[in-house]
Amino acid sequence: MLEVELEEEKKEIVNNYRKLLRKAKTVMKEGDSKIVRKAFNVSLEAHQGVRRKSGEPYIFHPLAVAIICVDEIGLGTTSIIAALLHDVVEDTEISLEDISHMFGEKVAMIIDGLTKINGVFDKDTSQQAENFRKMILTLSDDVRVILIKLADRLHNMRTLNSMSTDKQLKIASETSYIYAPLAHRLGLYAIKTELEDLCLKYTDREVYRMITKKINSTRVNRNKFIRNFIKPIRTEIDRLGFEYEIIGRPKSVHSIWQKMQKQNVPFEEVYDLFAIRIIIDTPLDFEKSICWQIYSMITDSYQPNPDRLRDWISLPKANGYESLHTTVMSEIGQWVEVQIRTKRMDDIAERGYAAHWKYKEINVKGKSEIGLEKWLLGLREVLEQNNGSAIEFVDNFKSNLYSDEVFTFTPKGDLITLPKGATALDFAFHIHTQIGATCIGAKANQKLVPLNYQLRNGDQMEILTSSRQKPNEDWLKNVVTSRAKSKIKETFKEDFKKVVEEGKIIVKRKLKQMKLSFDQENLEKLAGFFQLNTTTELYYNVGIGKIDHVEIKKFKIQKRDFAQRLLRRIISPKSEKRTIKAPEERKIDQLLIGEDLSKLDYTLSKCCNPIAGDNVFAFVSLSEGIKIHRTNCTNAPELITNHGYRILKARWTTSREESFLVGLKLIGTDRIGIISDLSNLISSELKVNMRSLSINTNNGIFEGLIELYVDHTIHLDELMSKVGKISGVVKLSRYN
């Protein structure tokens, strides 16, 4: 390396060291800087000449970890020293005794703890649960061990890019399994969130990229929404006379992804992508009353969901989190979470203990100056309050943290994370489709369990398979992951195809025995005989044995096919002007639907409920005569594809003195008077005859179903546009 570059590096190291001192200013006492300098020098010397995977001198890492300890966790001098030296005993010649001599017993103990943690995950990974418990119990003698370890892990995650892919995966998995939950438990939300997002970035790059991109591209809309949302409350908050800030924070990439999976929806349909946070800077004495005052202002303008009120101001969380949360209905019919808190609360919520230093006078006022020690002691109690089995311990520890995930292991010790409620069968499909499809049961921690066994944190699962096993319908009830569901359905589809093939062969044989040709006409007749709509259905029913050979024999060739007769009757030249050709020619001209057709019996099909003006076609059904369908009817593609020769073109000729019943469905935000507005508009203003109106309201949202009579689509369109303009109506659609 060039001398110039080495000089540059040295400068960079000194800069980082200065940065550490600058950040540590508030936490260091008189004379501390000397010992910190000593620790820095020892570390610099010990790691001399060693470089990280990224190529930078090793010392950058302990320096960065120390800065995180001070700046993002708020730890003091002891931790800075320990952080600077955290890799020294494991990686260099320096022994624990040396440390003890130079820096005292406490620092030595912390470093001993940090060195031991490193060993935890290198062993047989199936022992992870037990090791985790040991780690927590033995090392939480001083929680600083865990906090420094978190800082260490955070820096490693931030610099994970230079690692090999398999290392990235291993480190990211460990992080999501242990370190992110730990950070959560310790109240370090910012670190927890960053760790989770980084994990996702390395375990699912595509997803991570897609979500970050979408978060960015929806920013403008989000900001606009927030501006509108706060408009009615801003002046009122202004009147309180305190500094404040209103922000709309998008949820983390990780939590958005969790929601997408859990609710099985695309990004666009995750409705609570962000929360609105109101941070107000008030003196300590006013905190509670001001927060509740703001709550009252918001709920004057927006309807709150009473089930979603969280008061962590009166009763802060165990990890120190304070905030007031409510969820209210916005004008566009979406729930929005609003978090109300003071500046102090926000700092503590985001940065854990770091914030407490800034608000030291609070501790002083409360009781003592040994706030940090007390806090650490409290954490230890939290971590120690379990003394059951290792599995139980991990289970309990984690169940409070991530209620929506369950962590399990393969026999080889690989970590498998599944949504809570996932079963042994979900696990099997997660491993491999074939393993899932042939799964007959499983062993959870060596104990035999059924397919629908609900996974518990720390379970080590072994899947039992049999080549004779086949998925059945009930399996769908036993899985929660979308992957397992779709894989099971896929096997059904394959089965269906097989059965249809088998059925086809049988039908062919039977027709031959009955001396009938295997053609579309006979097949149609046969299907019609069993009141089935398609030949596929016929094959399937024969294939699975629902229709056996005895029944097929019952089928007698009718001299005249019913459908054919029907068609003849319809098109028989009652009026000579008609030029509809016979169905045999498969060319059918337009059948006008007007006064003429009313003489021919036809019915409006219930599946799509056509009204005059709709684009329609006529379908000659085997049992019910002519039925009129809308061309966009959901059944249309199937009817047209499989029974093309039974389709007749149809067109409304004149608008008639007839009314059609049509249903409208509307969704909106509830407000007083909306029902009378609706019924006034419909019956008085538009002079429409309403048959029924039902409105259901639930937590500020209403859903209404209206049935009314209209005589033409033009009429309907006009009506819908007016209803859509009623304030509060968010969504309006026609239903059948």
Ligand code: MN
């Ligand atoms: Mn390290």
